[in-house]
Amino acid sequence: MKKIGITGQNGFVGLHLYNTLGLSPDEFERIDFNKNFFNDETQLDHFVAQCDVIVHLAAMNRHESEQVIYNTNIKLTSSLIKALERTGSKAHILISSSTQEERDNLYGKSKKEAREALINWAEINGGKVTGLIIPNVFGAFGKPFYNSFIATFCHQLTHGDIPKIATDGEVKLIYVQELVERIIHEIREEKSNYYLNIEATSVQKVSEVLGLLEDYHAKYYQNGEIPVLSSSFEINLFNTFRSYIDYKTHYPVKFTQHVDPRGAFVEVIRLGIGGQCSFSTTVPGITRGNHFHTRKIERFAVIKGKALIQLRKIDSDEVFNFELDGNEPAYVDMPIWYTHNIKNIGDEELYTIFWINEPFDPKDPDTYFVEVNK
Structure with missing residues (x-):
């Protein structure tokens, strides 16, 4: 079993990676990280000494001062290296860098210098390093006005x-779960790769992405319709x-009920996508579910x-608790990474x-089984 720590564990990519590693408890043990460890050598050393693999994601992406971004990112990596040296660690370090390495800005410079440090x-101490050169990442729970333009538009x-x-143009994109799967692949490979270019899985114009999101807003958010999703990118964007x-x-x-002397008619779901529809009866007091999905779209x-x-x-x-009554038929959709259940009350x-x-x-x-109520 590999012991894996993630600096930036509670950040956008870090949290997705942490949660996904947790789906394989027989293969990976997660060593918890707190950002305050960077301010305490004893805690940082204890963290580093436990890890077979450290995925170094902690970094500053945006700030009104580029110099602050540069100084922060260099300091974070320097602190990690000192801890590796103090503990004699030979861990496999995977560091997230950016395609901005080649641009003339201090953020790109900080990422390149951190990777090279x-x-x-590794070369002096016999460790292993994989430098992940990552395109623009999008996905569920990203921080608006910080992680990506997609997060901002969705919010x-x-x-x-x-x-x-602000500027329309083509952007190279990768969905966060696709990136996480690539990181886990590299963890399993156990090889150094100082410059590993992570290929984008989609190239989209900003205006085209906004057009899709506006369509989701009009059809799904306002009217409950599941829109046509013609590619894996569109499914990932919709879940985002x-x-x-x-x-x-x-x-x-x-629901909108259409009532006449015969009774009532209710449209449960309008689809542009297909899928599977099922029906259940549940006796009083029984609970169904207590599981979550990482990609599926579901309606109760x-x-x-x-x-x-x-x-x-x-x-x-x-x-989140929602009480529904068949006298006023209603639905709730299940978001990804949320465990959910339904009980007859x-x-x-x-x-x-x-x-x-x-x-x-x-x-x-x-489908991963986790109790909603701990």
Whole structure:
């Protein structure tokens, strides 16, 4: 079992990597990191001494002063190298760098010099270093106005603002989970690669990305329709968009009922995408679910009885509770990386319709069982 630590563990990429490593507990042991370790040699040394692999993601990306960015990034890597030297570590260090290494700015310069400093440590001390040259990363839970223009656009569209394009042009992109899978591949390889160029998985114009996000906002956010998603990039972009919705205020969404003397008609889901639709009855007091998905899009629609739907982001203690009543049919959509369940809290059978965008495949289920209530 490899013991892996991540500097920048609670950052955008770090948190996705940390959570994904946790899906393979028989292969990887996660050594927790706190940013305050950089200010305490004893704690930093203790962290470093435990690790077989350190993924060095801690860095400053944006600040009003480029010099502050440069100084911060050099200092963080210097502190890590000193700890490696004090502990005699021969760990495999994977450092995140950027395609901006070749640009004439202090951020790019700081990333290049940090990578080269770790290479120098490895050559002198017998360690291993992999320098990850990474294109623009996007994905769920990125920090708006900091991590990517996509994070900013998603936040603005789901919070009543109008996105504006500063400069339109083609951008090389990689989805955060694709990057995480590549990092884990390199961890398993156990080889040095001082300059490993991580290929972008998509090249998109900024205006085209905004057009897709505006379509998701109009169809999905405002009307509940799952839009056409014609590529893996669009599925990843759609899941990214969904992660910025304020679930506390947006759900549950009540259906429009068309009532006449015969009864009522309710459209449960309008699709541009296909997928699998299923139906369940649940007796009083029973709970279904307590699992999460990393890529699937799923809807729970209550049409009869009373239900409690609960959601919890797997690295959070906060539980979202939604009570639904079949007298006013409603639905809740399940965001990625949120464990979720549904419980019959009424006195009669609960009728629920479930829709998911891909049929269940036992060889690749993308279903991980974690209790919502710890």
